[in-house]
Amino acid sequence: xxxxxxxxxxxxxxxxxxxxxxxxxxxxxxxxxxxxxxxxxxxxxxxxxxxxxxxxxxxxxxxxxxxxxxxxxxxxxxxxxxxxxxxxxxxxxxxxxxxxxxxxxxxxxxxxxxxxxxxxxxxxxxxxxxxxxxxxxxxxxxxxxxxxxxxxxxxxxxxxxxxxxxxxxxxxxxxxxxxxxxxxxxxxxxxxxxxxxxxxxxxxxxxxxxx
Amino acid sequence: xxxxxxxxxxxxxxxxxxxxxxxxxxxxxxxxxxxxxxxxxxxxxxxxxxxxxxxxxxxxxxxxxxxxxxxxxxxxxxxxxxxxxxxxxxxxxxxxxxxxxxxxxxxxxxxxxxxxxxxxxxxxxxxxxxxxxxxxxxxxxxxxxxxxxxxxxxxxxxxxxxxxxxxxxxxxxxxxxxxxxxxxxxxxxxxxxxxxxxxxxxxxxxxxxxx
DNA sequence: GAGGCTATCAAACGCTTGTTTGAAAGTAAA
DNA sequence: TTTACTTTCAAACAAGCGTTTGATAGCCTC
Numbered sequence: 001x002x003x004x005x006x007x008x009x010x011x012x013x014x015x016x017x018x019x020x021x022x023x024x025x026x027x028x029x030x031x032x033x034x035x036x037x038x039x040x041x042x043x044x045x046x047x048x049x050x051x052x053x054x055x056x057x058x059x060x061x062x063x064x065x066x067x068x069x070x071x072x073x074x075x076x077x078x079x080x081x082x083x084x085x086x087x088x089x090x091x092x093x094x095x096x097x098x099x100x101x102x103x104x105x106x107x108x109x110x111x112x113x114x115x116x117x118x119x120x121x122x123x124x125x126x127x128x129x130x131x132x133x134x135x136x137x138x139x140x141x142x143x144x145x146x147x148x149x150x151x152x153x154x155x156x157x158x159x160x161x162x163x164x165x166x167x168x169x170x171x172x173x174x175x176x177x178x179x180x181x182x183x184x185x186x187x188x189x190x191x192x193x194x195x196x197x198x199x200x201x202x203x204x205x206x207x208x209x210x211x
Numbered sequence: 212x213x214x215x216x217x218x219x220x221x222x223x224x225x226x227x228x229x230x231x232x233x234x235x236x237x238x239x240x241x242x243x244x245x246x247x248x249x250x251x252x253x254x255x256x257x258x259x260x261x262x263x264x265x266x267x268x269x270x271x272x273x274x275x276x277x278x279x280x281x282x283x284x285x286x287x288x289x290x291x292x293x294x295x296x297x298x299x300x301x302x303x304x305x306x307x308x309x310x311x312x313x314x315x316x317x318x319x320x321x322x323x324x325x326x327x328x329x330x331x332x333x334x335x336x337x338x339x340x341x342x343x344x345x346x347x348x349x350x351x352x353x354x355x356x357x358x359x360x361x362x363x364x365x366x367x368x369x370x371x372x373x374x375x376x377x378x379x380x381x382x383x384x385x386x387x388x389x390x391x392x393x394x395x396x397x398x399x400x401x402x403x404x405x406x407x408x409x410x411x412x413x414x415x416x417x418x419x420x421x422x
Numbered sequence: 423g424a425g426g427c428t429a430t431c432a433a434a435c436g437c438t439t440g441t442t443t444g445a446a447a448g449t450a451a452a
Numbered sequence: 453t454t455t456a457c458t459t460t461c462a463a464a465c466a467a468g469c470g471t472t473t474g475a476t477a478g479c480c481t482c
Contacts, residue, residue, distance in 0.1 A: 013459080029328070031242070035440060045461050050441060052459095116327035117240070118384040126388045134389060155390065156406045160375050163382075167374025170381070173329040177337045178345060179366065195367045195418070202417030203410035210409070224429080246470060256431050261471060263429095 014052050016042040021063040026109035030060055030119045060110075060121050066129045068097065068105040073136050083143035088197040090140070091165065095193040098169045099184040112169050134158050144201065145208035157204055164196045225263050227253040232274040237320035241271055241330045271321075271332050277340045279308060279316040284347050294354035299408040301351065302376065306404040309380045310395040323380050345369050355412065356419035368415055375407045 020042035024033040035049050035056055042048070053059040076090045097105045098112060111125055138154040141161075149157065168175065168184075176182055231253035235244040246260050246267055253259075264270040287301045308316045309323060322336055349365040352372075360368065379386065379395075387393055 034438085036438090045459095046440090047442080047461070048459090056440065115382045115385050122384060123388065126385055130385060131389060152402070153406070156403065157410075159378055159386070160407065160410050163375040163378025164371050165374075166382075167370055167377065171326045171374075171377075173333060174326050174337055174341060175370070177334065178342060191363070192367065195364075196371065198418050198421070199368075199371050199414035200410075203414040206413030206417070207406070207409050245468085247468090256429095257470090258431070258472080259429090267470065 013042070013044050013048055017044055017048060017052060017059065018063055021059050022106040022110065025060065025063055026106040026113065029113045029117055030056075030110075030121075031117060035059075057120060060119065061124070063107070064110060064121060064125065065107040068107055069111070069129050069133065072097065073133065076140075077136070083140060084201055087140055087144055087201060088194075090137070091161065091197045091200070092190070092193040094165055095168070095189050095196070098165065099189050099192075100186065101184070109169065112166055115166065116170055137161065141204055144204050147208060149208065153207075157207075160203065161196070161200050164200070168192060224253070224255050224259060228255055228259060228263060228270065229274055232270050233317040233321065236271065236274055237317040237324065240324045240328055241267075241321075241332075242328060246270075268331060271330065272335070274318070275321060275332060275336065276318040279318055280322075280340055280344065283308065284344065287351075288347070294351060295412055298351060298355055298412060299405075301348070302372065302408045302411070303401070303404040305376055306379070306400050306407070309376060310400050310403075311397065312395065320380065323377055326377065327381055348372065352415055355415050358419060360419065364418075368418075371414065372407070372411050375411070379403060 017038065020038045021033075023041065024038050027033075036046055038059070039046050039048060049056065049059050053062055072090070072093050076086055076093070079086050079089060081089070096103050097108045111129060114122055114125055115130075134155070137158045138149075141157045142149055142154065145157075182188070228249065231249045232244075234252065235249050238244075247257055249270070250257050250259060260267060260270050264273055283301070283304050287297055287304070290297050290300060292300070307314050308319045322340060325333055325336055326341075345366070348369045349360075352368045353360055353365065356368075393399070
């Protein structure tokens with residue numbers, strides 16, 4: 001084995017662990033996920049997690065990655081369209097990130113899980129991902145409303161949209177039982193996103209024009 | 212010790228365990244909650260849970276109680292008001308159940324937690340509580356819309372409302388960090404409920420009149 | 423008062439968890 | 453060849469979990 005190969009193997013092990021960790025964390029949540037399961041999927045030894053990441057917490061920190069969410073924001077911000085259309089596009093892309101088996105961002109799914117069941121990484125997640133997201137969405141919704149909203153009002157508008165979106169991911173076990181035929185295929189996700197967008201845009205415009 | 216006192220003590224222990232279990236389950240979730248912590252709060256021996264309920268699962272089954280949710284529906288159904296006002300009232304009462312420290316129904320909070328992190332009791336919860344709730348809300352929203360909605364559309368309307376409501380409960384750790392001043396006092400809960408109601412009624416009417 | 427039943431208790435059991443250990447194998451530098 | 457360093461591995465460790473056990477004491481029935 002040459003040095004390059006060894007390096008390669010080491011890097012490969014590290015990388016395989018991160019990939020496996022994203023799978024398991026996003027599916028089972030941080031607490032329910034076990035180091036043994038992750039190592040099994042990564043075909044690595046149990047001690048590898050502690051050797052490469054210092055522990056389960058360290059692995060989570062490495063598995064987290066805000067790039068997909070930031071990319072979504074970036075794409076949306078540079079969209080040449082009116083606020084309403086950009087809001088629709090945002091919800092559409094966000095839902096595909098959360099639900100689409102093919103395009104899904106496991107990193108975002110891990111974050112979505114963290115919201116309901118916090119870990120020590122929550123502070124970092126809020127600071128680096130959720131707070132900027134709230135800020136961006138808040139300004140976008142301000143444009144939709146056509147007038148500056150109060151801080152609290154703006155936060156509630158954002159919460160209304162995020163709450164709807166996350167419900168489909170975090171309450172999937174329930175929704176599955178309510179409608180056994182439910183499958184999150186491309187068509188269904190588009191329908192859900194369209195519903196949330198139409199529902200929310202009406203809500204924003206109405207509330208903004210009333211208060 | 213007389214028989215009555217013994218009976219009483221036994222019943223007291225059982226009852227204290229259920230009360231303590233509701234507290235701990237609603238605060239920490241079923242999985243994170245420990246039998247030892249519950250017994251400690253109930254001032255009971257560790258073996259008491261198994262003796263009285265056959266295990267942690269059995270204690271959860273007894274701690275669950277759908278009466279408060281059913282009562283909310285019953286109250287709302289017999290309300291002498293138009294569909295819009297009944298929807299507002301429903302959201303108002305539901306949010307107080309989920310958030311108000313004084314009026315809160317711990318049983319409902321346990322259920323809210325179960326949505327995100329299912330246990331073996333989820334089937335029972337869906338069957339006995341959530342499905343009827345969805346059905347009732349669906350019909351109510353139908354009246355609001357003024358026309359019969361399709362099954363999928365109706366389900367999405369209900370999901371939009373429940374998603375918004377549950378977000379404030381299940382994502383509290385995040386919202387707390389976004390706004391450190393946030394306190395779920397009576398006034399704040401009323402404001403949140405009013406927002407969700409106004410937001411959602413506008414969404415329903417708009418979507419219903421368009422499609 | 424003997425036997426049976428109920429309820430409680432301290433202690434221990436068996437299992438799973440994340441983590442640590444010490445040896446082994448390989449490469450690179452001296 | 454020796455030395456040092458990196459990576460992997462099987463095994464064990466310590467802690468926490470839900471659960472079980474066997475003893476104890478009180479009350480009822482006979």
